[in-house]
Amino acid sequence: MKFHFLGKNEEKNAARKGAVRIALTEGKSAIFRDRDGVRTLEIGTGEDGLKKMTRRTFFLTMRKIIAEAKKTEIPSLHIHMPDFAFPRLGFTEKELGEIIAREFILSNYEFDFYKTVDADRHFFVKDIFITGGSRKTEEGIARGLMIATHINKSRDLVNTPGCDMAPAHFAENAIAESKGFPVKASVLDKQAMRKIGMGGVLAVGDGSQHEPKFVILEYFPLPRGQKGKTGKKIKPIVLVGKGVTYDTGGINIKTGSHLDDMHMDMAGGAAVLHAVILAAKLGIQRNIVGLIPAAENMPSGMSLKPHDIITSLSGKTIEILNTDAEGRVMLADALTYAGRYDPALVVDVATLTGSAMSALGQRASAIFTKDAKLEALARELGEKSGDHVWPLPLWDEYAEEIKGTYGDFANTGKTRYGEAINAAIFLYQFVKDYPWLHIDIAPRMVSIEGEYLAKGGTGVPISLLLQLIEKA
Numbered sequence: 001m002k003f004h005f006l007g008k009n010e011e012k013n014a015a016r017k018g019a020v021r022i023a024l025t026e027g028k029s030a031i032f033r034d035r036d037g038v039r040t041l042e043i044g045t046g047e048d049g050l051k052k053m054t055r056r057t058f059f060l061t062m063r064k065i066i067a068e069a070k071k072t073e074i075p076s077l078h079i080h081m082p083d084f085a086f087p088r089l090g091f092t093e094k095e096l097g098e099i100i101a102r103e104f105i106l107s108n109y110e111f112d113f114y115k116t117v118d119a120d121r122h123f124f125v126k127d128i129f130i131t132g133g134s135r136k137t138e139e140g141i142a143r144g145l146m147i148a149t150h151i152n153k154s155r156d157l158v159n160t161p162g163c164d165m166a167p168a169h170f171a172e173n174a175i176a177e178s179k180g181f182p183v184k185a186s187v188l189d190k191q192a193m194r195k196i197g198m199g200g201v202l203a204v205g206d207g208s209q210h211e212p213k214f215v216i217l218e219y220f221p222l223p224r225g226q227k228g229k230t231g232k233k234i235k236p237i238v239l240v241g242k243g244v245t246y247d248t249g250g251i252n253i254k255t256g257s258h259l260d261d262m263h264m265d266m267a268g269g270a271a272v273l274h275a276v277i278l279a280a281k282l283g284i285q286r287n288i289v290g291l292i293p294a295a296e297n298m299p300s301g302m303s304l305k306p307h308d309i310i311t312s313l314s315g316k317t318i319e320i321l322n323t324d325a326e327g328r329v330m331l332a333d334a335l336t337y338a339g340r341y342d343p344a345l346v347v348d349v350a351t352l353t354g355s356a357m358s359a360l361g362q363r364a365s366a367i368f369t370k371d372a373k374l375e376a377l378a379r380e381l382g383e384k385s386g387d388h389v390w391p392l393p394l395w396d397e398y399a400e401e402i403k404g405t406y407g408d409f410a411n412t413g414k415t416r417y418g419e420a421i422n423a424a425i426f427l428y429q430f431v432k433d434y435p436w437l438h439i440d441i442a443p444r445m446v447s448i449e450g451e452y453l454a455k456g457g458t459g460v461p462i463s464l465l466l467q468l469i470e471k472a
């Protein structure tokens, strides 16, 4: 999708170039109308939609425009910026440009990579003509375009089937994507992980023919450890992403529909990878580290088994009660490793539990933190970014659930209740002396009807991570 900026009073030129003008109206439908000789597609925003427009419905409306254009195969659209100004929503010109570009590009995405027949491929909107904007609009659109491009790249990774996305593929891709940016990408292989005692990642990877990898991304635009402008020591923000390239469950094998979409169990890792690259591309002045433990969770003669007891990087032992609770075992090592950076903040992102989905449905990720201010900020930025989050408790009493019988900790709770919380409190046992936010994105792993996104991965929560990087 390309954006073209036309000057003042050039609205007629957009029509001459064959672009269909977009107008927002009340009501449900999307219909073509002739407005003063200009071919116009009217997009319904719902009953009293214009009057009741919220940030949320605005984002969706932007996506709906593209969804309708794709459906009716319109290659070229004309957006007159003043038609999209809702002063009540308080968008700056730049922000409005960013939102329009981002949501348009997110909605224009499809995963057609494996379609070999042209006719089976989707129709895409190619050109957007913008009138009535300013320099600020253009800046916003450039930023939105960059953000959405990387969100879509992460969706490509998430949607790639397991056969083409083993841990080594993920690691190679991370290195390739980092090229050309001031991001240092390095990969710990099995041997390197053994050397430092990353028992959790290794154990989860044991059952697979494909070796586990531990991906490390470092973007350090500021001098490490020195005092910054505010007089405070410059500490990085560390992002941790679960990178299970396929989750069969292991010996506790998943059956039937529980296997659906389990090639997407590296969505947290894909989000972290592209959040770091985006920060570098946008030149954000903040030191950032990305850590992605990647493994394939498979059953085999070499697999981790129930009642195995493994030693994690922290030195603490973990009693495996269920090999399908693999994410937390890998993340435990990554959270320990994060401590090496003396971080200002650690945020982990993981498709961790079906339980988070049971609790919240598919419209919000679950967040957990001990830090009330951080929780409030995450909720606010969730609202701002469109990557909605909702808190669940991280109370110490839940730690009773994951006390080990023979080892230090057990990797599942004693009952089948509250597993999203049990997983979070388990992770908390490996959190060192740094502020920490855990985001269980299992609820948002795949898109849902009505959000005008292609079937498959959503790219959540890259927009939120970016805002956290800039504001937390």
Ligand code: BES
Binding pocket: 247, 249, 265, 322, 324, 325, 326, 327, 351, 352, 353, 354, 355, 412, 413, 419, 442, 443, 445
């Ligand atoms: N990757 C899954 C969680 C998941 C399920 C994500 C569905 C997205 C959609 C995770 O590794 C898992 O299997 N969790 C188990 C934990 C249980 C064995 C304690 C679960 O949620 O069932």
Ligand code: ZN
Binding pocket: 244, 247, 265, 324, 326, 327, 351, 352
């Ligand atoms: Zn998993």
Ligand code: MN
Binding pocket: 247, 249, 323, 324, 325, 326, 327
């Ligand atoms: Mn699992």
